[in-house]
Amino acid sequence: MRRPRLAAMGSEPGTPCDAIGHAWVNPAKGGATMMGRLIRVLALVSAGVLGLSACGTAGTSGKLGGTVHVLGTWSGAEKESFDAVMKPFTDQTGVKISFEATRDLDAILQTKVAAGNPPDVTAAPGIGTLIKLVQQGKVVTLDDKLDTSQLNANYGADWINLGKVDGKLVTLYAWASLKGLVWYDPKAFSAKGYQVPKTWDELMTLQNKIKSDGGKPWCVALESQAASGWPGSDWHKEIVLSQAGPTVYDSWWQGKTKWSSAEIKQAWQTWGQILGAGDSNVYGGKQYMIATTFGDGGQGLFSSPPKCYMFNQGSFITSFFDGYTPKPTAGTDYAVFPLPDVNTANAGAHVVSGDAFVMTKDTPQARAMLKYLATAEAQDIWVKRGGGKIAINKQVSLSDYPDAISKSLAQVVVDTKIARYDAGDLMPSDMRNAYWSAVLKFAQDQSKLDTILSDLDKTQATAYASP
Structure with missing residues (x-):
């Protein structure tokens, strides 16, 4: 069998659940935005916040509850920033985040999948890590789980296409890093x-x-x-x-x-x-x-x-x-x-990379988490904490970056004439x-x-x- 074809780089909320719908809507900020410039540089097209197609068992209580089990590589300051990003989500939905960190992501993930106990969400350094799992049907496709038409309003086509394998959306990118x-x-x-x-x-x-x-x-x-x-x-x-x-x-x-x-x-x-x-x-x-x-x-x-x-x-x-x-x-x-x-x-x-979030077990809590991570609110928190993360949501303004260095990094992205994802x-x-x-x-x-x-x-x- 052939290797799946990986895509090359180059409104009002629709959820019936208030706790994971209107809570994450961000009015467009005035003035030019950094991601608007990034989108022009990378020849991206416009599109909206990622929405849910269902609220699972949330009902009308306003609190979804439950836990999302996340496997990733972060530790130290990066993990602290992730925790800070997820705190408003937990406060609003009642969904707790259980995070397992490892630098041997491939081996741990394969072991968990083989044992029939995959994490709900995997935070990987890129889609290449997950290609074999996609081939094996072990990754949840997002096209029929999330309202991808809303994703297009706040993301550009290249960042969406980077998450596709054989035309199916399997990954959501939440932040980018600049190399070189x-x-x-x-x-x-x-x-x-x-x-x-x-x-x-x-x-x-x-x-x-x-x-x-x-x-x-x-x-x-x-x-x-x-x-x-x-x-x-x-x-x-x-x-x-x-x-x-x-x-x-x-x-x-x-x-x-x-x-x-x-x-x-x-x-x-x-x-x-x-x-x-x-x-x-x-x-x-x-x-x-x-x-x-x-x-x-x-x-x-x-x-x-x-x-x-x-x-x-x-x-x-x-x-x-x-x-x-x-x-x-x-x-x-x-x-x-x-x-x-x-x-x-x-x-x-310049080479860029990003944090790829993949649903390896379909739950209402995992869907809600991915929706939140696509918003300007979530990405703005990490941007303001520093650490060199560059927001992908175009509603995050250049003025939100905390110091001259981080603003200069965003400007490098703006000035990039040829951008390619980490090979x-x-x-x-x-x-x-x-x-x-x-x-x-x-x-x-x-x-x-x-x-x-x-x-x-x-x-x-x-x-x-x-x-």
Whole structure:
């Protein structure tokens, strides 16, 4: 059997249940909105808040009650933000949220499904994680469970289509993160007379200057338990898109362009230039890269003297910065610039990702939760808490972002000329896991690149087949 076709990226409430209908309606805010601009950038079309087609056993009591069991990856500040987002929902509906966190989402979810005890809702880093479950009929399709016509008023077509497999809606995206961002301490830059690079050549010149001054250009942290390696894959994906362009990028994640192709290999080699021969550009070398948890990777920016001067990570990383001691201040202790274009023919290209919510057990409570997560009220709470999340609902205003850094991240999205979803999150899980493992192997020994790519080609040959 073939692999299902994954869609490419490029009013009044209708529920009869007041507690999960009118309670979540948000009047359109005045003035231009950030997501309105994002929608224009990504060529999105307009559409409304996600509505319920039924209220289950809620009756007319105004309180639905019950519990939604959620499986996801969040911990620490991200989990605290999720709890804050869900509190108004629980207060209004009486529905409690039971959250189980794991970094080995694939294995835990497959085990639960096989045992006949799936979570009600799974919060995954992308639809690719769930492709096999979709093939097996283990994911609840949302088209006949939710009023998708209302979803279209507040979401754009690309974000809706990203949640479809073979034309069926199986995923709701609630927040987005921007990839390809370089974090730095502006005080450290100023002390050395360093300027923010605007081109790839300027970035190469800057890292050479930092080395000649006796410093280390980069901190790189690849550890993430069962998902170790993914931070390095973010480097590589951003380079593929910027260097080879969107056509190659799409063909690659779809399994049509081999890993050993000239374009994909060149992106690995370009990332190798960042790491430097023998990891000479990275604080702590390969041992530090492999052993350091991704959330701690930015710590070196804030030491005195700095252990490194730049750190590449997505917009969400600010939630981890907030947990550092002492806590760095946005705009004073850290600032950010987009990774410069590798190839100016693909200027303004950026990779984005999102939190994908999937119903793995159909309950009235799960339906109500998904409806709420699509609203501006829910997304506005996370946006205001910081942490680099970017709202997908276009009624969330740019003015709701809490500081200059978060507003600048939203502006990067506005300025993005070419946007593509995270390729790793779109790949089958076997391919994605092999990708992450390859990152670790490359970081340990760049000379083995040809062998690494050959192994990835072999995985690609089988990973896109049906289970």
